[in-house]
Amino acid sequence: MILGLYNYWIVVVLMMIGLYIIIAHGNLIKKIVGLNIFQTSVFIFYISIGNVEGGTAPIWGEGITLYSNPLPHVLILTAIVVGIATTALGLALAVRLKEAYGSIEEDDIQAMDDQKTDNKHC
Amino acid sequence: MFAVVMLSGIYGLLSASFFVVMDAVDVAFTEASVGAGISTLLMLTAVAMTGRTEHVTRHKPYLAFAVVFVTGCLLIYGTLDMPYFGSPDAPSHQHVAPRYINDSMQETGMPNMVTSVLASYRGFDTFGEVTVIFTAGIGVLALLSVVRGRESDAEIETLNDSMHEQYLILRIVIKMLIPFILLYAFYVQFHGDFGPGGGFQAGVIFASAIILYVMLFGLGTARRVINQSFIQILSAIGVLIYGCVGLVSILNGGSFLDYSVLSDDALAGQHLGILLIELGVGCTVASVMIIIFFKFAERNEYIQSKNGKST
Numbered sequence: 315m316i317l318g319l320y321n322y323w324i325v326v327v328l329m330m331i332g333l334y335i336i337i338a339h340g341n342l343i344k345k346i347v348g349l350n351i352f353q354t355s356v357f358i359f360y361i362s363i364g365n366v367e368g369g370t371a372p373i374w375g376e377g378i379t380l381y382s383n384p385l386p387h388v389l390i391l392t393a394i395v396v397g398i399a400t401t402a403l404g405l406a407l408a409v410r411l412k413e414a415y416g417s418i419e420e421d422d423i424q425a426m427d428d429q430k431t432d433n434k435h436c
Numbered sequence: 437m438f439a440v441v442m443l444s445g446i447y448g449l450l451s452a453s454f455f456v457v458m459d460a461v462d463v464a465f466t467e468a469s470v471g472a473g474i475s476t477l478l479m480l481t482a483v484a485m486t487g488r489t490e491h492v493t494r495h496k497p498y499l500a501f502a503v504v505f506v507t508g509c510l511l512i513y514g515t516l517d518m519p520y521f522g523s524p525d526a527p528s529h530q531h532v533a534p535r536y537i538n539d540s541m542q543e544t545g546m547p548n549m550v551t552s553v554l555a556s557y558r559g560f561d562t563f564g565e566v567t568v569i570f571t572a573g574i575g576v577l578a579l580l581s582v583v584r585g586r587e588s589d590a591e592i593e594t595l596n597d598s599m600h601e602q603y604l605i606l607r608i609v610i611k612m613l614i615p616f617i618l619l620y621a622f623y624v625q626f627h628g629d630f631g632p633g634g635g636f637q638a639g640v641i642f643a644s645a646i647i648l649y650v651m652l653f654g655l656g657t658a659r660r661v662i663n664q665s666f667i668q669i670l671s672a673i674g675v676l677i678y679g680c681v682g683l684v685s686i687l688n689g690g691s692f693l694d695y696s697v698l699s700d701d702a703l704a705g706q707h708l709g710i711l712l713i714e715l716g717v718g719c720t721v722a723s724v725m726i727i728i729f730f731k732f733a734e735r736n737e738y739i740q741s742k743n744g745k746s747t
């Protein structure tokens with residue numbers, strides 16, 4: 315059944331929502347939210363790969379023979395915490411940009427930069 | 437913008453429940469504390485500093501939509517060759533996973549396979565990741581640090597008095613809850629070998645207790661309770677503990693991060709090594725999260741005081 319692939323489709327839809335937000339929105343904070351959604355879709359992708367039908371959580375127990383794959387869990391567990399640390403770094407950059415330019419809209423910052431280089435040429 | 441931030445918090449909690457359904461309890465644990473807790477808080481602080489409104493986009497988003505649509509279709513076409521959801525004979529379950537599942541109990545003596553893979557089999561990866569977190573902490577410190585004059589105690593007192601009436605119930609409830617949250621963080625830290633948990637989750641939970649305290653009692657009080665430079669040193673000590681465990685195992689005749697040589701009994705050595713490493717991870721994660729939040733809050737205060745002076 316082709317419907318058995320539904321987990322990948324959910325991941326693709328989420329990933330594309332994230333990508334669209336990153337491309338279409340000029341606001342830097344919104345771009346970071348978009349990146350977060352993109353990131354979570356990758357997390358879900360890994361975890362769904364690790365899932366085994368009828369398996370249990372990978373904690374050893376008496377009489378249990380079928381476990382989920384622990385490897386993707388490990389990778390994603392650390393990736394989530396690294397993700398929040400890097401998100402914080404991105405937000406910090408956005409805050410500093412706001413202080414320097416008075417705006418976190420991509421267009422405004424670009425316009426100000428262009429103006430600066432034009433003035434230098436003249 | 438406010439709505440966006442709140443929705444992303446709810447999204448974090450929802451994805452945590454996805455992970456529970458897919459048997460990834462450790463991951464769900466982390467996502468619940470990070471996605472629904474700390475990331476929402478950081479976003480809120482950042483939005484408070486950068487403004488709540490967004491410009492209406494002038495250019496049409498059709499091109500972006502087309503690009504995204506085509507990419508999505510190609511990706512979905514690519515999934516047609518993937519193994520079905522939950523099938524036990526998928527390639528990802530073939531190579532190292534059976535070894536981890538079948539032998540980790542004998543080799544490390546830990547019922548929780550996620551912890552044994554995290555700290556023992558793939559100790560190098562985790563070391564790298566802890567270093568990334570530490571570096572991100574340094575980056576935020578460098579970007580957002582404010583040079584701050586000494587504030588008088590009287591100033592803090594008046595601030596506290598003005599807040600006392602406002603959030604009375606919240607403050608009392610949080611005051612009662614904080615010790616339990618801290619205790620729970622320690623439980624998660626040291627029980628990670630047996631149940632879901634470990635340094636990463638414990639660090640985040642510990643940090644969230646401190647952050648709650650900062651939010652309700654104000655930065656000034658929190659600065660007197662928590663020594664900033666101590667926290668900064670602690671974040672480095674965490675990475676140091678991790679690296680030192682690796683070095684000690686080299687000195688004992690094993691390879692880097694091979695804990696079996698730490699003690700006469702290989703299993704006891706593994707236990708000791710994993711415990712120490714989780715401790716290092718917990719220290720670094722907790723202190724980096726606290727540093728990040730403190731720096732954001734201090735910057736916010738600084739911007740507000742600057743705006744207050746100019747008007």
